[in-house]
Amino acid sequence: xxxxxxxxxxxxxxxxxxxxxxxxxxxxxxxxxxxxxxxxxxxxxxxxxxxxxxxxxxxxxxxxxxxxxxxxxxxxxxxxxxxxxxxxxxxxxxxxxxxxxxxxxxxxxxxxxxxxxxxxxxxxxxxxxxxxxxxxxxxxxxxxxxxxxxxxxxxxxxxxxxxxxxxxxxxxxxxxxxxxxxxxxxxxxxxxxxxxx
Amino acid sequence: xxxxxxxxxxxxxxxxxxxxxxxxxxxxxxxxxxxxxxxxxxxxxxxxxxxxxxxxxxxxxxxxxxxxxxxxxxxxxxxxxxxxxxxxxxxxxxxxxxxxxxxxxxxxxxxxxxxxxxxxxxxxxxxxxxxxxxxxxxxxxxxxxxxxxxxxxxxxxxxxxxxxxxxxxxxxxxxxxxxxxxxxxxxxxxxxxxxxx
DNA sequence: TTATTTGTGCATCGAACGCTACACAATTAG
DNA sequence: CTAATTGTGTAGCGTTCGATGCACAAATAA
Numbered sequence: 001x002x003x004x005x006x007x008x009x010x011x012x013x014x015x016x017x018x019x020x021x022x023x024x025x026x027x028x029x030x031x032x033x034x035x036x037x038x039x040x041x042x043x044x045x046x047x048x049x050x051x052x053x054x055x056x057x058x059x060x061x062x063x064x065x066x067x068x069x070x071x072x073x074x075x076x077x078x079x080x081x082x083x084x085x086x087x088x089x090x091x092x093x094x095x096x097x098x099x100x101x102x103x104x105x106x107x108x109x110x111x112x113x114x115x116x117x118x119x120x121x122x123x124x125x126x127x128x129x130x131x132x133x134x135x136x137x138x139x140x141x142x143x144x145x146x147x148x149x150x151x152x153x154x155x156x157x158x159x160x161x162x163x164x165x166x167x168x169x170x171x172x173x174x175x176x177x178x179x180x181x182x183x184x185x186x187x188x189x190x191x192x193x194x195x196x197x
Numbered sequence: 198x199x200x201x202x203x204x205x206x207x208x209x210x211x212x213x214x215x216x217x218x219x220x221x222x223x224x225x226x227x228x229x230x231x232x233x234x235x236x237x238x239x240x241x242x243x244x245x246x247x248x249x250x251x252x253x254x255x256x257x258x259x260x261x262x263x264x265x266x267x268x269x270x271x272x273x274x275x276x277x278x279x280x281x282x283x284x285x286x287x288x289x290x291x292x293x294x295x296x297x298x299x300x301x302x303x304x305x306x307x308x309x310x311x312x313x314x315x316x317x318x319x320x321x322x323x324x325x326x327x328x329x330x331x332x333x334x335x336x337x338x339x340x341x342x343x344x345x346x347x348x349x350x351x352x353x354x355x356x357x358x359x360x361x362x363x364x365x366x367x368x369x370x371x372x373x374x375x376x377x378x379x380x381x382x383x384x385x386x387x388x389x390x391x392x393x394x
Numbered sequence: 395t396t397a398t399t400t401g402t403g404c405a406t407c408g409a410a411c412g413c414t415a416c417a418c419a420a421t422t423a424g
Numbered sequence: 425c426t427a428a429t430t431g432t433g434t435a436g437c438g439t440t441c442g443a444t445g446c447a448c449a450a451a452t453a454a
Contacts, residue, residue, distance in 0.1 A: 004422035005430025027309025029227060033412060043433055044413080050431085054412065107367060112224025112309040125371050156380035159373070163364030163381050170304060170363040171356065174322050183353035184360050191388030201452035202400025230442060241443080242402055251442065 012050055015040040019051075020061035025101035028058050028110045028120050058109075058120060062127075065105045069094060071131045080142035080196070084135075084161055085189050091165055092181035095172035103169035132162055139196075148196040157195050164188050209247055212237040216248075217258035222298035225255050225307045225317050255306075255317060259324075262302045266291060268328045277339035277393070281332075281358055282386050288362055289378035292369035300366035329359055336393075345393040354392050361385050 018040045022031045033054060037044055051057040074087040095103050106127050113121040132155075139154035148154070168181050176184075215237045219228045230251060234241055248254040271284040292300050303324050310318040329352075336351035345351070365378050373381075 002421080003430085004428065006420040006432075008431065009420095026311065030309045030311040032311070032410075034410080043431095045432055045434090048413070108308055110309070111305055111367070111370070112227045112307070114223065114227040114229070128367070128371055153380060153384075155377075156384050159368065159377060160361075160381045160384040163368055164357075164360050166364035166367040167360030167362065168364075170308070170325070171360055173308070174325055176356070180353075180356060183350060184357045187350075187353050187357040187392055191391060194388060194391050195384055199451075200400085201398065203402075203450040205401065206450095229440075231440085240401095240403060242404085245443070246401060 008046075008050065010040070010042050010046065015042060015047075015050070016057075016060055016064055019057055020064050020105070021101055023058055023061050023109050024065065024105040027108065027112065029113060029117060055117075055120060059123065062105065062109070062123065066127065071134055075134060075138045080138055080147055081192055083138050084192065085185075088161065088165070088185045088188060089182070092168060092185045093178060095168055096176070096178040096181055102172040104165070107166050107169040108173065128162075128166075132158060135162065142196070152196055160195070161188065205243075205247065207237070207239050207243065212239060212244075212247070213254075213257055213261055216254055217261050217302070218298055220255055220258050220306050221262065221302040224305065224309065226310060226314060252314075252317060256320065259302065259306070259320065263324065268331055272331060272335045277335055277344055278389055280335050281389070282382075285358065285362070285382045285385060286379070289365060289382045290375060292365055293373070293375040293378055299369040301362070304363050304366040305370065325359075325363075329355060332359065339393070349393055357392070358385065 019036055022035060022039055026035075033044060033047065036054075036057070037047055040047065042050075047057070051060065069090075071087060074083045074090070077083045077086060091104070094100070106124050110117070110121045110124045135158040136155045139148055139152070139158055142148040143150060143152065143154065164184065168176075168184060171181060171184070216233055219232060219236055223232075230241060230244065233251075233254070234244055237244065239247075244254070248257065266287075268284065271280045271287070274280045274283060288301070291297070303321050307314070307318045307321045332355040333352045336345055336349070336355055339345040340347060340349065340351065361381065365373075365381060368378065368381070
């Protein structure tokens with residue numbers, strides 16, 4: 001139900017998706033407004049009318065990205081091992097899709113920021129930190145059910161697997177194939193029983 | 198033995214070290230010439246006279262960085278396990294030093310680059326790739342000596358540990374303590390015997 | 395001395411940055 | 425219809441980007 005006013009002449013969702021791809025591929029500061037408007041097929045003014053600012057557009061792009069690849073869903077799987085294994089495999093696959101930018105947007109899109117844009121860097125850092133808490137909590141829960149031994153350092157094991165995830169983003173950007181990353185995940189999962197008992 | 202011409206009024210090595218710190222901390226594109234001259238305490242013209250261009254200065258900074266933290270040295274240790282363990286511990290320690298930028302310059306300093314600076318990104322990608330080849334070769338060597346079982350996928354195991362190294366850079370930037378990363382390394386080393394037999 | 399060479403400070407270049415003022419177009423509300 | 429509201433295109437804002445031209449300073453060489 002559109003109110004009064006001239007209707008938008010482009011598909012906002014499609015334009016946002018395009019912007020997300022660009023930010024995902026190059027990072028926040030490396031994508032210019034000109035890059036965005038060219039790829040989205042709209043004028044500068046339309047971008048600002050629809051999205052407010054470059055930073056707000058980026059925040060929306062990140063929200064769109066994470067809506068399609070949240071870590072929460074994996075935590076509901078019956079065992080911690082299933083949580084970690086399917087989460088790792090899903091990421092390894094997602095990072096090497098031919099139809100998408102490589103690696104993880106949350107890990108890669110704001111690593112090099114000038115002082116003006118620390119807020120953007122911090123946004124992604126907070127999202128990474130939430131994953132850390134989430135996965136640590138999942139392991140703590142597994143300790144209560146007995147799946148994971150009492151003496152295990154849940155935070156250390158969660159950090160260990162997170163480190164792999166972060167690293168696989170760099171590797172995906174470096175051209176590692178889906179099979180390469182799958183082999184990394186296989187190796188990581190081989191270690192699981194020896195880390196939780 | 199200085200030739201003719203006015204002598205340089207600043208310490209070139211110290212200035213290069215300062216530039217390295219800046220690039221290491223913020224990344225290539227996020228550091229401006231103004232940032233550099235301010236931190237180095239020299240004028241724009243002196244920077245260009247001494248270093249040529251921003252890209253050449255960056256390349257020198259990377260060379261200085263890698264001269265102090267090459268992976269080669271670890272490969273000479275008697276066993277592959279020592280190579281990987283001391284290499285991991287050295288990195289985990291180096292990424293969390295209070296007197297240095299966090300994380301690894303080669304991993305973090307050129308992840309977000311606009312199309313103009315792909316050469317800089319590729320420079321670091323090549324250095325990462327050399328490490329991959331070096332560590333894979335070290336494991337192949339260990340297979341010949343019998344330390345590592347024949348059936349082991351050397352490339353996969355090397356990639357697995359490299360992924361951890363890359364990930365620890367992100368974690369160091371996220372504020373993980375030296376103890377946090379040491380725990381990640383402990384976890385990774387716990388897995389070693391189960392990955393090579 | 396004079397010629398040559400190299401470094402420095404100042405002023406600034408053209409280009410790109412994120413962003414916006416303004417006039418106008420296109421819609422709904424009354 | 426008119427009024428109100430919102431989107432679009434052009435043209436350009438002020439700033440910063442990496443890099444330079446030029447006059448001068450400070451050294452060596454002859």
